[in-house]
Amino acid sequence: MTVEQKIQVATILSKANQHAIPYILEMFNMKPRQPQQPTAKPIDSNVSEFLSQAGDIHGKISRMVYEAYRHYCKENGIEPISHVHFSRQVCGLLGLKTTHKRTGRQVNRVYDNK
Numbered sequence: 001m002t003v004e005q006k007i008q009v010a011t012i013l014s015k016a017n018q019h020a021i022p023y024i025l026e027m028f029n030m031k032p033r034q035p036q037q038p039t040a041k042p043i044d045s046n047v048s049e050f051l052s053q054a055g056d057i058h059g060k061i062s063r064m065v066y067e068a069y070r071h072y073c074k075e076n077g078i079e080p081i082s083h084v085h086f087s088r089q090v091c092g093l094l095g096l097k098t099t100h101k102r103t104g105r106q107v108n109r110v111y112d113n114k
Contacts, residue, residue: 046078047089061108062087062098 009028016024033059050072052055067084073080080086090111091097098109
């Protein structure tokens with residue numbers, strides 16, 4: 001398809017009704033883009049190994065659990081993942097969520113049941 005044809009298609013599509021777009025694309029022998037399915041990030045085996053050794057983390061401060069994970073990684077020569085990714089994997093693996101909990105003057109995120 002030439003540049004001029006692409007411009008022509010873009011102009012028509014910009015003015016078209018949403019329901020007409022598939023028909024217009026068909027006229028130009030073009031296929032509509034299929035929405036991409038989000039790809040799930042693989043579970044880091046280091047996280048599951050760490051959790052099997054860490055014991056129950058329910059009610060524990062996420063920052064403290066992450067620091068223990070970083071220490072575990074350092075001792076085993078493993079590159080740790082970020083705190084955000086670690087917390088998401090922990091919650092996904094154990095069926096937990098993080099909630100805010102006040103301890104004295106400080107507010108921390110702790111692992112809690114969903």
